[in-house]
Amino acid sequence: MAIYSVYIINKAGGLIYQYDHFTNRPEVEKTFSFPLELVLKVFDEKVVVAFGERDGIKVGHTVLAINGKLVEGRYLQDGRDIIEFLASQENFPLDIKFGRPKLTTNEKIMLASMFHSLFAIGSQLSPDLRSSGIEVLETDTFKLHCHQTMTGVKFIVIADPKQAHIDVLLKKLYEVYTDFALKNPFYSLDMPIRCDLFDSNLQSAIEQAEKLGISNV
Amino acid sequence: MSRQTARTGDPRKVNGELFTLTYGALVAQLLRDYEDDEEVNKQLEKMGYNIGVRLIEDFLARSNTGRCNDFRETSDIISRLGFKMYLGITPVISNWSPAGDEFSLLIENNPLSDFVELPEGHSALNYSNILCGVLKGALEMIQMDVDVWFVQDQLKGDNITEIRLKFNKRLEDAVPAGED
Incomplete structure (x- = not known):
């Protein structure tokens, strides 16, 4: 049971935040x-x-x-x-x-913008209007959860397939983003987030979500 | 910010008067610096805009609202949720244009101007012009291009404070994938 990493992508498809939480790489x-x-x-x-x-x-x-x-x-x-x-x-x-090597920053940026396009393709394939786009992407080793806000910011959590209550975490991450990135007057919009307060609050949100996920399984 | 009680989960509250005084000091300083009412209006709107584009995310993260389907729904959410959440007031919505693309927010007691008396010779100053900027910035981030301006202001001897919003267009370019 674990949350592996978190990505935040701005509305133009640029990676503005990435955090690797749990690396159990052999x-x-x-x-x-x-x-x-x-x-x-x-x-x-x-x-x-x-x-x-x-x-x-x-x-x-x-x-x-x-x-x-x-x-x-x-x-x-x-x-x-x-x-x-x-x-x-x-x-x-x-x-x-x-x-197995860790992804380099450049690779992460590349993958993030690729996912951004994939998301757009996903919502275009929908037979009905107003598709939510990709919300969950499942593989045998992990599950990717994505939440796009009304302003176009995407929050992506990569977690263990059995980890529950990711939707709560995604919502919580949105609140952490508004509180500690956007309300910081020195943070400029759509730019990479480099705030210690944001880091620590994001980490505690993730740890909380992991505990919650375990107690409910 | 000000006299808010609706917001749950946040025990920290700021004295409303401190907020009002801070805003007052800001406007007074701007007036000293620019010495021109129109210029101060512009600066206030700019500041408000910058607040709005950030505040909208906070609003969306906490209010659980979906996308509005028409301007009437927008007006309702601005007044009933937006103003309530951040200023603790619920403006009355009225004066709809026949086409349904313009409306007014009527504010009875504007918390920003609680202790304010405009001095002589500042008839062009819109003291609370920051609100216009906030509304414009916030709506722009959810892909609505609107014009916001003051029609009446109690500070200038009118009966009521009136902010008017006019819907121009939907910003189609900025609509995120899946919602166009």
């Missing part, structure tokens, strides 16, 4: 000696496992850290290429941490 760290049994390749500026599943490391997992130091895309923090680094024997033995 990460595997393992010590390797030369030569590496896994086949790695560079994909989308990241080093991913191309072949050879073992010990919970799966094809598609990305190299997150080497010897406890986080990597930056396909390079180590000191700028060396990971593939080259792993090809030379003197660097071994070493620990590599694999896992």
Whole structure:
């Protein structure tokens, strides 16, 4: 039972707020000696496992850290290429941490504007006028709940499929947005929200919703 | 804000007089700065507009109203919910135009001007012009283009304070997906 993340999209389709609440991404760290049994390749500026599943490391997992130091895309923090680094024997033995990478800010912005268009398409497909657009999008691992206000702002909550009472949370998030973003005189409309008060109130709203969801299931 | 009791769930309340005084100080300062009634009216409307575009979200988040289907419904919600929620008064709606696109809000005791006496030589000043801006800004965010102006003001010796609203058009470009 969990709420994974929250997105707020302005009426033009721009992402103005994003918050990852619960990240239960499996990460595997393992010590390797030369030569590496896994086949790695560079994909989308990241080093991913191309072949050879073992010990919970799966094809598609990305190299997150080497010897406890986080990597930056396909390079180590000191700028060396990971593939080259792993090809030379003197660097071994070493620990590599694999896992599913977090979305980068750019990817989030892109996905948000894509959802905005998808939402518009969704409401155009409706046989009747005034369709609400996409309200729920369900997959086997998560459920996306969307609420569009009359002014065109979209609140999106991504949660566990079994999490209940998301509609209450969406309404609460709208109130938090009006109270701590809009009523802050220094917040400019339709711009990314960077307010500590907003952050903390949003978090407590989410925690409350999680408790509520559990007690009612 | 002012004498509100209707709003639930918010124990913090501001003394209504403090609110009235704050607004008074603001208008007085504007008058000193601009020395021109028309310019002050414009500034007040601008301020109100900026309040309105934010306040509408608060209103929608708390009032549970759906989209209005005609201007009469809008007028009813403005008076019965909007003014009640934020100023604690319920203006009377009257003077509908035959086409149903214009109406007046009649305000008996405007909380903004509780202690105010306009000095001589400010006959063009609309003391509470901020309200016009708020209404315009708020309605614009829900895709209604309206004109709002003062017709009468008790401060100028009229019997009643009258704000008039005229519906121009629906802002079709801004209508969110699914509602067009």
